Amino acid sequence: QVQLVESGGGLVQPGGSLRLSCAASRRIFSINAMAWYRQAPGKERESVATITSGGNTNYADSVKGRFTISRDNAKNTVYLQMNSLKPEDTAVYYCKYRLRLQYWTDERDYWGQGTQVTVSS
Numbered sequence: 001q002v003q004l005v006e007s008g009g010g011l012v013q014p015g016g017s018l019r020l021s022c023a024a025s026r027r028i029f030s031i032n033a034m035a036w037y038r039q040a041p042g043k044e045r046e047s048v049a050t051i052t053s054g055g056n057t058n059y060a061d062s063v064k065g066r067f068t069i070s071r072d073n074a075k076n077t078v079y080l081q082m083n084s085l086k087p088e089d090t091a092v093y094y095c096k097y098r099l100r101l102q103y104w105t106d107e108r109d110y111w112g113q114g115t116q117v118t119v120s121s
Contacts, residue, residue, distance in 0.1 A: 002026050002110055004095055008060060017083045018121070022095030023077040032107060033098040034071055034078040036116035038117075045094070053098030062088075085119045092116055095099050 002009055010018040020036070033052050041046040045090035050058045068081040092105055095112040 002028065002030070002101060003098075004091070004097060004100070004110055004112035005094055006112040006115040009093065011120065012085055013120045013121055014086060014119055015025075016085050017081070018085065018117060019082070020095075020115060020117075022078045022097075024096040024097065024099075026101075028076050028097075029100045029102045029105070031073075031076065031097055031099045034035075035096045035098075036069060036078070036080045037094045037096060038086075039094070040091040042090075048093070051078065070089045082117070085117075087119045090119050091119060094099055094105075 002037050003025040004022050005025060006022045008018055012018055031053060033050055035050040036048040037045050047061050048063055049067055051069045051071055059067060066084045070079045092114040094114045097110045098107060099110060100107045
């Protein structure tokens with residue numbers, strides 16, 4: 001079993017910045033991909049950013065140029081740097097890892113508990 005512990009959320013003014021982090025609670029054999037999702041009230045959960053084991057990244061059109069996903073493989077941690085925040089970025093942000101815990105286990109997805117990001121004056 002593994003837990004993904006998120007931190008870094010909070011209240012920020014429009015135009016401000018936040019950095020979210022998501023750290024695995026134990027060693028991982030391999031991480032195939034890391035991702036950030038978000039869900040605003042009344043809306044479905046949507047993908048925000050992904051990063052593969054090879055370092056390739058992908059972003060939702062709504063955050064391109066403002067958000068940056070990165071990782072620290074040694075710490076099994078993924079980050080989301082959010083700049084130029086807008087009120088429409090307000091949501092609960094969830095991290096997701098697609099990983100293999102051990103070499104003999106199957107690949108599967110694990111989710112963080114979510115962290116609230118509120119962008120408001």
